[in-house]
Amino acid sequence: MRTLIKLSPLLIPFCVLFLGGMVLAVAQSLGFFAPLEAEGGLFAAYSRLLEPPFLRSFGFSLYVALVSALVSVGLGSVLAYGVWKLPASLQKTATLYKVPLILPHIAVAFMILVFWTKSGVFASLAFHVGLIDSAGEFPSVLYSGNGLGMILAYVYKETPFVILLALAMLKRLDPRLIQTAVMFGASRPRIFISVVLPHLKPVLHTTFIILFLYSFGAFDIPFLLGESSPAMVSIEAYNLYFQRDLSNRPAAMAMLVVMFLFAALFIGIYARVVSRMEMRERKL
Amino acid sequence: MDCRVIGLSKSLGGKPVLDNVGFSAGSGELVSIIGPSGVGKTTLLMILAGLESADSGAIEYDPQPSKDQPAILVFQDYLLFPNLTVFENTAFGLRARKLPRKEIKDRVSHILGYFHLQDKMRSYPNQLSAGQKQRVAIARAMVVNPGLLLLDEPFANLDRNLKLETAEFIRATQQEFGITTISVTHDLTEAFVMSDKIGIMLGGKLVQFGPAGEVYSEPATFEAAKFLGPVNVITPSLCRALNLAEAPIPDNCGTMYSRPEAVRIQADPQGVGVISQVNFAGHYICYTVAVEQDTLLVYSLHDGYSPGDRVDIQILKYLTSQRDQS
Numbered sequence: 368m369r370t371l372i373k374l375s376p377l378l379i380p381f382c383v384l385f386l387g388g389m390v391l392a393v394a395q396s397l398g399f400f401a402p403l404e405a406e407g408g409l410f411a412a413y414s415r416l417l418e419p420p421f422l423r424s425f426g427f428s429l430y431v432a433l434v435s436a437l438v439s440v441g442l443g444s445v446l447a448y449g450v451w452k453l454p455a456s457l458q459k460t461a462t463l464y465k466v467p468l469i470l471p472h473i474a475v476a477f478m479i480l481v482f483w484t485k486s487g488v489f490a491s492l493a494f495h496v497g498l499i500d501s502a503g504e505f506p507s508v509l510y511s512g513n514g515l516g517m518i519l520a521y522v523y524k525e526t527p528f529v530i531l532l533a534l535a536m537l538k539r540l541d542p543r544l545i546q547t548a549v550m551f552g553a554s555r556p557r558i559f560i561s562v563v564l565p566h567l568k569p570v571l572h573t574t575f576i577i578l579f580l581y582s583f584g585a586f587d588i589p590f591l592l593g594e595s596s597p598a599m600v601s602i603e604a605y606n607l608y609f610q611r612d613l614s615n616r617p618a619a620m621a622m623l624v625v626m627f628l629f630a631a632l633f634i635g636i637y638a639r640v641v642s643r644m645e646m647r648e649r650k651l
Numbered sequence: 652m653d654c655r656v657i658g659l660s661k662s663l664g665g666k667p668v669l670d671n672v673g674f675s676a677g678s679g680e681l682v683s684i685i686g687p688s689g690v691g692k693t694t695l696l697m698i699l700a701g702l703e704s705a706d707s708g709a710i711e712y713d714p715q716p717s718k719d720q721p722a723i724l725v726f727q728d729y730l731l732f733p734n735l736t737v738f739e740n741t742a743f744g745l746r747a748r749k750l751p752r753k754e755i756k757d758r759v760s761h762i763l764g765y766f767h768l769q770d771k772m773r774s775y776p777n778q779l780s781a782g783q784k785q786r787v788a789i790a791r792a793m794v795v796n797p798g799l800l801l802l803d804e805p806f807a808n809l810d811r812n813l814k815l816e817t818a819e820f821i822r823a824t825q826q827e828f829g830i831t832t833i834s835v836t837h838d839l840t841e842a843f844v845m846s847d848k849i850g851i852m853l854g855g856k857l858v859q860f861g862p863a864g865e866v867y868s869e870p871a872t873f874e875a876a877k878f879l880g881p882v883n884v885i886t887p888s889l890c891r892a893l894n895l896a897e898a899p900i901p902d903n904c905g906t907m908y909s910r911p912e913a914v915r916i917q918a919d920p921q922g923v924g925v926i927s928q929v930n931f932a933g934h935y936i937c938y939t940v941a942v943e944q945d946t947l948l949v950y951s952l953h954d955g956y957s958p959g960d961r962v963d964i965q966i967l968k969y970l971t972s973q974r975d976q977s
Binding site for chain 1: 795
């Protein structure tokens, strides 16, 4: 009891805001406390989520989240190793990589807009150096249905986060392990794959989960850079809740509940798979 | 591979670490550089391995180290790749050479068999004892057929009873594979057991280099002699007390001394020495004997003396060295 009292500054906000919100979302998704009386039974809202538009939206969100998290983790770990290997005199200059960390996501989204639209900076540059004859010839990076704009924004924003965490881990890597690998004639890719990556593995797993789930459920970047069809699930939920009639609110809540359950399930399965892989490695 | 080190010097932060170090290791020889901690032994190995560069001097190899015959340094803490099994650690250099899978398997299995590590093939480094880790590190080096094997403090992390056994094993392995080996260590007994030649490094300088027996019995300087073990300085007053008038005490800057094991004591009520301290040191007894104003250290197998006993003293062997002028 005394422990519970001591933990109350943490437990009370958690229970009221998170659990309270969750309970309300689940209740509304089931038709309770909804602004309009729900029709079609208890799980009507959930059955709407099995319709093709939502499934497409879910699949598209998975694809954007997976690609941006994978590219960020891959790029970030290589760049972190590069920064780690820099001479001490250049290490301070390399902290420039942190700049995107302090930029809000919305600012990054605007940067992507400014640079990559058909009337953006790169299109203009390409026109002026004669690579294209008109702005219309510039490749459709944004709004082309493949989520490239969002992926670019996420990679730009998330790669420094990976570098930050990977660098902290690399500080614990004995540089003589690299020297040993060099002595044995290992190439740079082999050193990275055989020595550096295994050392970074724990932090990369955690970072991947964080970035994947963030990109999967985030709203701001998809709001500016996302397509309308298929839309990211966060946008779909927003539209259902605010943009259409009140009868859609249970479906919007059902989406949010499914997103939460997916995140929890994803973490559980990911952790289990990683732990099994590591167990198998140990048993080899 | 022959290795000749010529006038190697290096400073770190303005402080000289190596000062004009020169020696040579012939093909198939095992050379040990001994010295206290912090005299630049590891820096010397790092330079020999090509991992650091010297400020001046040169290293001549014949033939030059190559991917087929590299110079491999086995670090003091072995530095096995923690995420790789014993098999994969040992195969690392062969995989880097992109050898066929079957050849890698055969060569690794053979070397691990030689090092008695077959049953540890699938173990990870954190599942091995210090001795096993060391064997894996040496096996990993040996399997790539190095031209020069460099061992940094090979006995530092081993239990005392394992050190001598390891020294004999390193010697036997080095002779079996015929690999030129340079080891740096501060474990004197092990260095003497396994080495063809010994170099003594003090204060960044190689003060003596030669065959193991010669270095021990004829130290080049008094400081080198002191590093190799306790010495009794034979002073003129001690000579008079022991009636050693004819003893050849150098009259210049030299010093005459003897090792504690070269001094014999015998119970004698009229003896000139008085036992002042008795220390049990395991396989011998260490006596401190007062002779007028001097003291002598004596190692003996006989444990029958007690403080206050009078003894006769006989010095069996004298050594004479110049004092280090630096």
